[in-house]
Ligand SMILES: Nc1ncnc2c1ncn2[C@@H]1O[C@H](COP(=O)(O)OP(=O)(O)OP(=O)(O)O)[C@@H](O)[C@H]1O
């Protein structure tokens with residue numbers, strides 16, 4: 001088994017001629033947190049689109065868990081163990097916390113819609129997975145609350161839980177703390193840190209405090225390409241990184 005859960009080589013994505021991802025090469029080691037940072041418009045979300053199958057890369061190569069997936073559809077990547085939590089909300093607002101998690105834990109089985117609905121809320125294993133995740137997220141006391149009624153920060157934590165219910169080997173998180181109040185950020189940070197030990201996590205995050213404290217490796221993107229990659233202390237000290245961010249603010 002390769003030490004890397006993900007290998008990306010010379011990946012490019014163009015939006016009608018504009019190179020949003022430009023010749024990107026990197027690898028993600030198993031059981032680590034690998035963060036992608038960079039100024040607005042650097043191409044971070046576009047890169048994630050190529051990794052999850054939401055967008056087909058213009059050229060390049062993506063390997064997940066030893067198998068090429070460059071052109072595979074999203075559902076195959078998900079059943080192979082990839083999970084993504086979105087920048088936008090993906091919860092069933094009218095269902096309870098527990099129901100959302102149960103649906104998420106049966107989602108990965110994917111035997112077709114009929115089986116999915118017939119077995120809804122029935123299968124023991126799914127219930128156990130959902131309840132374990134709920135406990136871990138500190139949401140057990142809100143089990144019967146409608147997801148849509150939770151405070152924003154708890155909704156984001158529940159979204160992370162939905163991704164976890166699929167028992168992923170690689171979790172892709174695009175700005176998981178976006179819009180969260182400061183009071184919820186420590187819990188989210190701790191959860192991500194724990195998940196990085198158990199699975200592999202790719203994290204896009206603008207909050208540098210979080211990125212610097214929990215990342216094993218940081219890849220800095222700028223204008224579609226990779227500017228520099230290294231451990232947090234290396235990235236923190238790199239003049240090019242500072243310049244890229246200052247350029248963004250100017
Ligand atoms: N669907 C699209 N069509 C054309 N251009 C796009 C499209 N989506 C993104 N872009 C452009 O591609 C570039 C990269 O965008 P992307 O969303 O990947 O950046 P990002 O690093 O995630 O930025 P942010 O930190 O603001 O989320 C930007 O210049 C953006 O305007």
Ligand SMILES: [Mg+2]
Pocket residue numbers: 044045046
């Ligand atoms: Mg983005």
